[in-house]
Amino acid sequence: MVWFLRDLARLARERAAIEELLGRAAWLKGADWGLDGSRLRLDADIEAHGCVYGVRLTYPDAFPASPPTVTPRQDGQLWSTHQYGVGGELCLEWGPDTWVPEVTGAQMLVSAHTLLEAEDPQGSGSSGERAAVPSRHVRTRGQELRGSTFRFLATAALREHLASLPPGASGQLGAVVLLWQRGAITAVVTSVHPDGAEPWTDPGVPPRLANYGLEWSGLFVRSGLRAVSLGVGTVAELRAAADAALRDALDAALGLATPPQVLLLEDAEAGLHLFRLRADEPELTRYKTLNLEPDHPWERRGPEFEVLVEKRVGIVGVGSAGSKVALALGRSGVRRFVLVDDDLFLPENISRHTLDWRSVGEHKVDAIEDQLALLSPAIEVDRRRIRLTGQESTASVAGALDALSRCDLIFDATADPSTFNQLGMIAVQYQRPLVWLEIYAGGIGGMVARYRPGKEPAPLAMRAHYHVVTAEAGARMGVDVPRRGPEPYSADAEPGLPIVASDADVAVIADHAARLAIDVLAGREPSAFPFAMYLVGLARGWIFEQPFQTIPVDVGEAPHAVAPEAPPEAVQQGVAFLSRLLGGGDDGPAGPS
Missing domain, CATH: 3.40.140 (Cytidine Deaminase; domain 2)
Structure with missing residues (x-):
């Protein structure tokens, strides 16, 4: 229902204000009420410097939530430098940025008269010239x-x-x-x-x-x-x-x-x-x-992010979650990446991926490199179109693992147990931090976790603890653990049903994991995240009693590392063997002939 039928009291107030203005303002001539479609309008004449300007006051359907407009009554007229184009509305004291519902249409007419009197568009005043009237606001670059x-x-x-x-x-x-x-x-x-x-x-x-x-x-x-x-x-x-x-x-x-x-x-x-x-x-x-103003990204991100420029991050799996993590880290300041994924980007991936139809048929690592390259000229990407646990040459997998072992952080976005085992062992062997995530089916949430050498238990031990904790929690509540695991794509050899979750669901978990990765890369002490693992609920279900519930998981501390002791005979034989390899002479049996 239009406002003047819904609010007869406000209609009466508007009419009374116009009548009161007509009685005291000699510059306002006539007042002809009418309808312009479903909108209430008032035609009147405003006199300024001896010139008469025919105006139309139009009340919008959303009045009084939105201000009325004052325009030339006839088309094709441009009166003022404070006017939105030929025939457009006058830019008055009250607009969308300054409007308050208590202002009446009569006050809008007063503001229009003030503008015309001050600017004198016809140059009919004593100076004979149009005057410059300052604007009530500064236009944004987008408006300009x-x-x-x-x-x-x-x-x-x-x-x-x-x-x-x-x-x-x-x-x-x-x-x-x-x-x-x-x-x-x-x-x-x-x-x-x-x-x-x-x-x-x-x-x-x-x-x-x-x-x-x-x-x-x-x-x-x-x-x-x-x-x-x-x-x-x-x-x-x-x-x-x-x-x-x-x-x-x-x-x-x-x-x-x-x-x-x-x-x-x-x-x-x-x-x-x-x-x-x-x-x-x-x-x-x-x-x-x-x-354009000079770009000072650290003013937006914070000075602690500056260290990320020197970091190298390896991301295995650049699907719906991994692609979001890569771009989040790139925008946060990371400039060197190793991306590992053998998969193609297909139309069915569009619903949750950062890519779109422009990349259909392309390897995901190639398309994500393009996205990263558009963030900064300084970004470098090492792309590996392989599957670490697939039917690949040993040399190509070894090369990818070597590149990952030299990263400052490894990120597992595959949710594939075999890949996790492999990356977990690389992280422990080379003392590299590892961050990983899982998305739960049905959009009920997910899990994010980190491993920092010397501070948390080994990744495989953390995962075993995670399975025990979630199984026990589910048993207490009488619910099953939600389906989780790798997201099958139609280009993969073995078909399967994809994990059901929306792009928003994946984005929340991916961004949580990216924050965990940034915390590790920035070397915050103490960490902003007291626990190494979190279950993040997005809907009520399983062990989550309500949306946005976060459950920290205490995985314990890293066990004290004790180097295994070798028998003296093994030590002697090992030293002799390595000495021969390094050209140090024959210190023992040469082995089989």
Whole structure:
């Protein structure tokens, strides 16, 4: 039901406020109530500086939760610099960002009169000119750019580099990547080749970005012209405004067999202006410049994350959970990865994976590398398209395990017992931390756990304890342990039913595990997580009495390590054997001949 039928008291208040304003404000002429579809509206005339402005006050269906609007009564009228386009509403004292339900339509008319009186759009006042009226708010970058199809992202690094060049410097833009997006064409300069100087590449722009757009050539000139001189629309206007150096550079570029496609000019105030050049067309297409601030990621993440840049993380299994973990760690600062997975990405994986149709048919490790490469140019990925416990060559598995053994942390996202056994033994043998997870069927939750050498029991012992604890807890409550294990994919040799869980369910458990991994990598002491294992409930079921219930599992402390003692004879024979291998001479029997 529309507001004026539902709230007759508010309707009476609005009508009374208009009548009261008509009685005291000589600048308000007439008041014609009516309906515009289902919306209540009021047509009136506002006088300012001897000029009459026909306005329409329109109440929205959601009034008083949303403010009324004041627009020109006739189409095609643009009165004010504080107006949303031709025929659009006036930007008044009250808008969506300042609205309070107690404000009436009469007050909106008062605000409109105040604006027209102050700005004097017709220039009918004593000054004879339109006055500048400050805005009541600051527009966001998104609001400023939503009407601009052509956009230029000027990074802080690019601006700084151009400012370091001598005045009048010019040269080639090594590459300008154009990203074709919905409703926008966005340009990014990735490299600059100044004449007589070393080429420069923007350290913050991922090279892989070129795979997702067009690469154009370009010309840049530090023109030294004032910004107002560069508000041109044609090549002829630009030549007329340019100095001799800019004209010569422009004429030389346009005279080439393959002229540059874009022109980047720096004005005297260090502002950047990007234009689309076409040798056969006089018109210039101007790109709206958005100056990007320097990227200080640690201000968003926290200084303790800075250490992650030096860490290498091995992730085995980049399915629905592992892909999320990889991207979370990449966004958190990890710059070196070893990814191990033999599987392909198929359409049925889309419902829970970070990938989409653009990667269908591709190996997951390859597609995830692409995603990581777009986060930072500094990210390095070692991809292994193998299954550690599958029918692979011994050499390829040994190579992958060697790469994992040199990681600062190993992450098992397979939930496969055989793979876990293998990784658990590697973690103990090479004293590497291990983090793993499980997703429970039915979306009821999952488990996250960590092993830190010398602080927690060995992973295999932790898993055995986990099975005992969960079985006992389930027995006390008279429920079975939920199904868990590896997620079969249709590309695998052996078909099976996938674990039933939504993308949100997987994301919660994956992000919990990523936080556990970050805690280990950052070396927090004490750890933010007092327990090495947690059962995270997302729904009521099994041992979870309510959603979001978290159950810590005490796995005990790492047992005191005691090196096994070898018999003296075995020690003597071992030393002699190794001495021979190392070229230390014949200290014992040579063995079979």
